[in-house]
Amino acid sequence: MDNFVQYAPTEVVFGKGTEKQAGSEVKKWGGSRVLIVYGGGSVIKSGVLDRVKRSLDEEDIVYDEIGGVKPNPRLALAEEGVKKAIEFQADFILGVGGGSVIDTAKGIAHGTANPTLDLWEIWTGKIPLTKSIPVGVVLTIAAAGSEMSDSAVLTNEEVGRKVGISTPFNRVKFAVMNPELAFTVPKKQIACGVTDIMMHTMERYFIPGFTCEMTDEIAEGLLRTVMRNGTKALENQEDYDVMAEIMWCSSLSHNDLTSCGRGKDFSVHKMGQALGAKYDITHGETLSVLWGSWARFQYDTAPDRFARYAVNVMGISSQGKSQMEIAKEGIEKTEEYFQSLGMPISLSELGIHPSDEEIHDLAMNATQQDTLKLSRLKPLSAAEVETIYKMA
Amino acid sequence: MDNFVQYAPTEVVFGKGTEKQAGSEVKKWGGSRVLIVYGGGSVIKSGVLDRVKRSLDEEDIVYDEIGGVKPNPRLALAEEGVKKAIEFQADFILGVGGGSVIDTAKGIAHGTANPTLDLWEIWTGKIPLTKSIPVGVVLTIAAAGSEMSDSAVLTNEEVGRKVGISTPFNRVKFAVMNPELAFTVPKKQIACGVTDIMMHTMERYFIPGFTCEMTDEIAEGLLRTVMRNGTKALENQEDYDVMAEIMWCSSLSHNDLTSCGRGKDFSVHKMGQALGAKYDITHGETLSVLWGSWARFQYDTAPDRFARYAVNVMGISSQGKSQMEIAKEGIEKTEEYFQSLGMPISLSELGIHPSDEEIHDLAMNATQQDTLKLSRLKPLSAAEVETIYKMA
Known part of the structure; x- marks a missing residue:
């Protein structure tokens, strides 16, 4: 820790x-x-x-x-x-x-x-x-x-x-x-909110190198709770207990309880902020669009962590599979979950097709002119960030 | 909630x-x-x-x-x-x-x-x-x-x-x-500490009547974490990560995070405090001695809650069993856990054999002269508290 x-x-x-x-x-x-x-x-x-x-x-x-x-x-x-x-x-x-x-x-x-x-x-x-x-x-x-x-x-x-x-x-x-x-909030905003809450938790959860059992328990419990209730809220957003769980998760996801002993890097947020500043798409959309590409770029650095996530959060069976396979399945299932909320998982779904030059500009913006290395998995300089934007 | x-x-x-x-x-x-x-x-x-x-x-x-x-x-x-x-x-x-x-x-x-x-x-x-x-x-x-x-x-x-x-x-x-x-703390104190941490969590967990998914996730994760690491600490208390988990659990068990939306009653604590004031046995011992009797007295009021605890915290299989059976098994396994830490689960183990009159005095003390009803399961007046002391 x-x-x-x-x-x-x-x-x-x-x-x-x-x-x-x-x-x-x-x-x-x-x-x-x-x-x-x-x-x-x-x-x-x-x-x-x-x-x-x-x-x-x-x-x-x-x-x-x-x-x-x-x-x-x-x-x-x-x-x-x-x-x-x-x-x-x-x-x-x-x-x-x-x-x-x-x-x-x-x-x-x-x-x-x-x-x-x-x-x-x-x-x-x-x-x-x-x-x-x-x-x-x-x-x-x-x-x-x-x-x-x-x-x-x-x-x-x-x-x-x-x-x-x-x-x-x-x-x-x-x-x-x-x-x-929150009963009258448009469904789209609820979906964006659930995505943001998940991301606040995951940008802390996917920090490698430390044993943090209690912190992981909270993070995994939070992800399960917000995902389960996110689905329910889209069916009936006037269910008090459902909205209460989502609201309480929103606070706990970002009061640093889930980074105790582990830290945070907020690399997807930083890449998303550059997107949000340029295209004025919502914060939640920038996250769901980028996360899968970020995860596919990163998961071989810490397959054990991604596999643990897949099993404990996404409920994937580990039987007869390699860590890498489990990890990959966890990423796919997360993207499916985003889609089930009506969230985009690629830029093209939003009608955005940035040119190479635009992608370069985005990456420079996200990394403060290539001075900042995002992420505590593989360090992400502007070049790596460009790759992730292209994947998205 | x-x-x-x-x-x-x-x-x-x-x-x-x-x-x-x-x-x-x-x-x-x-x-x-x-x-x-x-x-x-x-x-x-x-x-x-x-x-x-x-x-x-x-x-x-x-x-x-x-x-x-x-x-x-x-x-x-x-x-x-x-x-x-x-x-x-x-x-x-x-x-x-x-x-x-x-x-x-x-x-x-x-x-x-x-x-x-x-x-x-x-x-x-x-x-x-x-x-x-x-x-x-x-x-x-x-x-x-x-x-x-x-x-x-x-x-x-x-x-x-x-x-x-x-x-x-x-x-x-x-x-x-x-x-x-905490590396040099006597093993007995570590065992008492783990018991106290568990109890702070359980005196909030066993409040019936509300749906609190996130709070339950934290409570169950905390109980699993502190129990697992409690056992490890008795084997090697100089393992930093093990002691770190227990120490962090101690804070989270009592900063009200596990009562959000559910509340707390601290009935076992109150009964234990009366014992501690009279016999000068340690706080942790009063809790391990009383909890099993308290739980056996209470579990038929909220068998679903005790059964959930048994499955999610104590890892008991629910297959082919009634809720009451699962709940009872959970209580037994918890007492076995206390024993594995070297904690007493009855007063007689401590050489204490109170007379009926002494038990009456204890119960009056715990309930502030029978003016206080402990617990939010079955309300515990002095008479019920006497029964629990006798069971212990």
């Missing part, structure tokens, strides 16, 4: 009707002037935004708001939020939505606490982040796990780059999670 | 050599004047106390110390610690040891922050606890899980009562965990 630090201080308030506790939670965590961040009209239509506002009113908390967050959230909107938060003298940012909203809320918090600094320079690590203001979350979609993670991703449209930042300041104070709020 | 709050803010610093980070951790969490709390001579003999002190020196943190904490830690020593901490003007309490040391450190912190209040009145809930001072931990024994839990137990010898208190103020700021420090 490798040395590790595990720090997941977010207070999770989970269950039916919990969005009504948003106000008391904000108060508990020291907020008195709140900027509410949300996405499109769904939180208005569903009434959840109103319920959250009422709960703030009940605690005599004043608020302003900014809506319009879109998938692959934009730096520009976060910067607009920073301006608004500073004008309003906000001391707390409250995100009401899914991963894009939460990441935007985190960006606004960092920018508000550092009004003289350039947010993109903070985001890209040129200026170190040393303070922020508190963030709380009312989660409406189970997917990104941002409600408990130390990471956030924004896209700078001007330079065409999607960049993630990891910092303890990205841990939100509280996350209110009512699975009922 | 039942509504729940999950809040485990402790920063875990896990791995080889991490005790050298105690000083920087204390500083990070705001400590400058530290009272160190420890038990017997083992932390002196092993050199860990010296290493911790050196790391405090390196950060220019001053400290005083109090040793002598024993199993079933005493209120009196905690009160002595409070006096010392106040005299020293300590702003941070650092426990170096196992569960008894940590619980004492928590008690000292609460007493120090409330110098005009009676600690036992706080402990027994007569006075609400509204503040404390920060506590950090250098863990040397994997067992109690107190390093991440919201609970702590002290024994008041004057009145012969062992009482636990649960409060968010019991969450320590950081827990430094180096499995190597």
